[in-house]
Amino acid sequence: xTNPTKASTEGASSFARVQAGMARRRxxxxxxxxxxxxxxxxxxxxxxxxxxxxxxxxxTAFWQTEMRLDVVLVADEIDPEGTRLVDTLHKADYSxxxxxxxxxxxxxxxxxxxxxxxxxxxxxxxxxxxxxxxxADPSLIGTTVSLWVPADxxxxxxxxxxxxxxxxxxxxxxxxxxxxxxxxxxxxGRLALRFxxxxxxxxxxxxxxxxxxxxxxMGTIFTLVVTLALSFPLGVAAAVYLEEFAPKxxxxxxxxxxxNNLAAVPSIxxxxxxxxxxxxxxxxxxxxxxxxxxxxxxxxxxxxxxASRAALKSVPPSIRDAALGIGASPMQATLFHVIPLALPGxxxxxxxGMAQALGETAPLLxxxxxxxxxxxxxxxxxxxxxxxxxxxxxxxxxxxxFVERTSAAIMVLLAFLALMNLVAVLLRKRFExxx
Amino acid sequence: xxxxGQAMAFKLDxxxxxxxxxxxxxxVRETVGEVRxxxxxVRCTDVNVHYxxxxxxxxxxxxxxxxxxxxxxxxSGCGKSTFLRCLNRMNDTVRECRxxxxxxxxxxDINASHIDVVPLRARVAMVFQKPNPFPKSIxxxxxxxPRIHGLCNSKSDLDVVVESSLRKANLWDEVKDRLDxxxxxxxxxxxxxxxxxxxxxxxxxxILMDEPCSALDPIxxxxxxxxxxxxxxQFSIVIVTHSMQQAARVSQRTAYFHMGDLIEVSxxxxxxxxxxxxxxxxxxxxxxG
Ligand SMILES: Nc1ncnc2c1ncn2[C@@H]1O[C@H](COP(=O)(O)OP(=O)(O)O)[C@@H](O)[C@H]1O
Ligand SMILES: [Mg+2]
Numbered sequence: 266x267t268n269p270t271k272a273s274t275e276g277a278s279s280f281a282r283v284q285a286g287m288a289r290r291r292x293x294x295x296x297x298x299x300x301x302x303x304x305x306x307x308x309x310x311x312x313x314x315x316x317x318x319x320x321x322x323x324x325t326a327f328w329q330t331e332m333r334l335d336v337v338l339v340a341d342e343i344d345p346e347g348t349r350l351v352d353t354l355h356k357a358d359y360s361x362x363x364x365x366x367x368x369x370x371x372x373x374x375x376x377x378x379x380x381x382x383x384x385x386x387x388x389x390x391x392x393x394x395x396x397x398x399x400x401a402d403p404s405l406i407g408t409t410v411s412l413w414v415p416a417d418x419x420x421x422x423x424x425x426x427x428x429x430x431x432x433x434x435x436x437x438x439x440x441x442x443x444x445x446x447x448x449x450x451x452x453x454g455r456l457a458l459r460f461x462x463x464x465x466x467x468x469x470x471x472x473x474x475x476x477x478x479x480x481x482x483m484g485t486i487f488t489l490v491v492t493l494a495l496s497f498p499l500g501v502a503a504a505v506y507l508e509e510f511a512p513k514x515x516x517x518x519x520x521x522x523x524x525n526n527l528a529a530v531p532s533i534x535x536x537x538x539x540x541x542x543x544x545x546x547x548x549x550x551x552x553x554x555x556x557x558x559x560x561x562x563x564x565x566x567x568x569x570x571x572a573s574r575a576a577l578k579s580v581p582p583s584i585r586d587a588a589l590g591i592g593a594s595p596m597q598a599t600l601f602h603v604i605p606l607a608l609p610g611x612x613x614x615x616x617x618g619m620a621q622a623l624g625e626t627a628p629l630l631x632x633x634x635x636x637x638x639x640x641x642x643x644x645x646x647x648x649x650x651x652x653x654x655x656x657x658x659x660x661x662x663x664x665x666x667f668v669e670r671t672s673a674a675i676m677v678l679l680a681f682l683a684l685m686n687l688v689a690v691l692l693r694k695r696f697e698x699x700x
Numbered sequence: 701x702x703x704x705g706q707a708m709a710f711k712l713d714x715x716x717x718x719x720x721x722x723x724x725x726x727x728v729r730e731t732v733g734e735v736r737x738x739x740x741x742v743r744c745t746d747v748n749v750h751y752x753x754x755x756x757x758x759x760x761x762x763x764x765x766x767x768x769x770x771x772x773x774x775x776s777g778c779g780k781s782t783f784l785r786c787l788n789r790m791n792d793t794v795r796e797c798r799x800x801x802x803x804x805x806x807x808x809d810i811n812a813s814h815i816d817v818v819p820l821r822a823r824v825a826m827v828f829q830k831p832n833p834f835p836k837s838i839x840x841x842x843x844x845x846p847r848i849h850g851l852c853n854s855k856s857d858l859d860v861v862v863e864s865s866l867r868k869a870n871l872w873d874e875v876k877d878r879l880d881x882x883x884x885x886x887x888x889x890x891x892x893x894x895x896x897x898x899x900x901x902x903x904x905x906x907i908l909m910d911e912p913c914s915a916l917d918p919i920x921x922x923x924x925x926x927x928x929x930x931x932x933x934q935f936s937i938v939i940v941t942h943s944m945q946q947a948a949r950v951s952q953r954t955a956y957f958h959m960g961d962l963i964e965v966s967x968x969x970x971x972x973x974x975x976x977x978x979x980x981x982x983x984x985x986x987x988x989g
Contacts, residue, residue, distance in 0.1 A: 513795060581832075583832035586790070586793075586826075586832065587834060587898075589790065590788070590821065590826035590827070590899070591822070591845040591898060591899055591902055592820075592823075592825070592845065592902060593818075593844070594818045594848075597848050601844070606835065
């Protein structure tokens with residue numbers, strides 16, 4: 266720091282000039298810091314706004330209105346011959362039983378139109394729930410079971426306050442009679458918001474109350490596993506070869522320029538390439554995570570190669586000299602000393618690439634991963650969709666209940682992203698601590 | 701520079717002073733002195749090095765004897781490091797670098813097409829200017845060489861080699877309780893001795909040292925110099941140094957380089973007391989460089 270005695274021996278005038286300038290320098294320093302803080306603050310503000318809007322819109326999707334029904338499991342309806350064969354139990358008309366139980370609750374409803382509206386209170390999925398229940402325990406046949414089944418999405422929206430009760434009846438989605446039934450059911454304790462397990466265990470559905478994220482989540486996981494398994498080893502190997510072994514000549518310069526250009530190619534082009542090459546030439550199954558993974562690998566590879574090369578470049582040459590100087594072969598020097606030092610940087614590049622791949626929609630549209638797929642994929646060959654595509658599909662659906670599901674799906678996507686980043690941070694920590 | 705001058709003066713006082721002036725003029729570029737020794741470990745003949753268009757080493761012939769320390773001195777940029785790196789073909793890693801001439805190690809041309817650089821560098825190991833231990837444990841640093849060359853069959857063999865190398869490098873007592881600590885956590889002088897231990901663990905015939913003490917404090921320097929004296933019993937050592945006192949203290953023969961030419965080679969004492977070339981005298985009296 267400034268030392269007055271030293272300054273005075275060197276001439277008071279220069280010291281005084283330094284002193285006079287200090288106020289200005291400190292002010293500049295403060296302004297600079299303030300600017301930085303403001304930038305960080307604005308960034309955080311936008312993030313907060315984004316998260317609040319998503320969470321506030323989407324959190325209700327994690328609860329689902331369910332209705333308690335007392336269903337009489339009439340033996341003659343389900344299994345007239347009493348064989349209890351799986352096939353028979355599977356084919357029985359459970360929705361008739363559900364309709365019967367609704368009619369039992371509201372015996373006064375008689376007209377065809379009203380009955381139709383009454384049946385519409387519960388979801389189409391209720392019959393499947395009932396079937397699963399009976400098939401799991403056939404001894405229930407002949408008794409009366411009380412079970413919670415998902416209510417229709419309109420009922421759900423009404424319960425969550427997303428649909429108006431007021432206004433002229435003609436403009437309302439839910440008419441007065443239906444409103445009356447709902448109020449009565451609620452008063453009887455037959456309607457309740459319960460945790461929406463279906464959202465996490467089921468695939469997509471046309472009915473919002475039955476639609477789950479699991480199909481898209483599994484599709485994303487399978488796709489990313491394929492992407493990671495292909496792009497990390499390929500990218501690192503390419504980077505190591507180009508950086509450590511390849512001769513530096515016109516060809517390698519050309520390759521470098523091309524890799525940098527590939528990183529800037531719009532992702533939909535990779536989708537078109539996947540369509541033209543992987544589907545049309547190699548005949549890979551459409552909509553499969555394997556295909557998605559291949560296409561996303563094309564897209565991620567340049568990112569990983571560029572980041573890995575930068576990481577390798579930043580390893581001090583003295584480490585290579587040290588290894589070579591005692592007779593390590595170039596491969597041993599690279600494998601034992603250079604790559605371990607570059608690995609954290611390579612992992613950073615990989616996670617950036619994977620995060621890009623996770624959020625990518627456009628190339629998946631081109632290879633058919635946008636199709637409506639109700640089943641949860643079991644492997645990389647099953648037709649699947651991915652989280653961002655699912656978000657796009659739901660955002661495009663007209664039902665009010667899909668609005669909150671869209672936001673909920675975004676939350677799942679963000680949580681998945683956070684998890685991936687966490688794993689990357691932990692991995693980096695581990696590799697950095699080794700030294 | 702003044703301390704160097706005083707030290708030299710002290711050394712000159714201690715020996716009988718010969719006032720005879722150098723006999724070879726400044727414009728002569730042929731090497732003066734004894735380039736050959738009776739029993740060479742390394743024999744270089746007409747070595748030339750080009751970096752692209754730049755002629756960095758011009759027609760140098762020089763021997764390294766068995767069990768001797770050869771010091772290489774000269775103003776910076778004169779090609780000491782370049783020449784040193786020819787001896788274990790480290791220049792192979794430099795693009796644009798072209799080496800011609802004959803370099804024999806135990807009578808065998810190291811630039812011959814059938815010679816593999818990997819075993820060559822196991823015989824001619826190198827210690828660098830900046831201590832460059834691997835960012836791994838002290839044990840791993842020393843064990844790396846023996847391991848990749850397959851010198852040890854068992855963990856206990858390796859332990860023995862690591863201990864004896866660290867002992868030879870005068871480092872054992874300082875690190876024996878913390879062999880698992882990272883090598884980069886040691887002090888600069890300890891790091892450089894670790895690098896020397898790493899080199900001697902592979903039992904080379906020649907150790908090349910490129911200004912090994914330039915980044916060290918005087919006490920560490922003294923330790924490394926003492927170590928060099930001890931290692932001479934077993935290895936031939938070629939050391940580049942920018943310190944003339946160091947050359948005088950550790951070496952038996954000294955070579956003076958000037959702009960890519962080898963100007964003079966003599967017994968170390970003779971070179972500093974009675975240089976035969978005018979350029980050598982200019983340099984050691986501080987008139988140049
Ligand atoms: N990698 C290189 N590429 C081009 N020129 C080099 C390279 N290394 C050294 N040189 C040149 O060769 C000459 C000798 O360098 P060097 O051997 O490092 O000198 P010294 O070690 O004696 O200071 C210098 O002029 C230097 O500029
Ligand atoms: Mg040098």
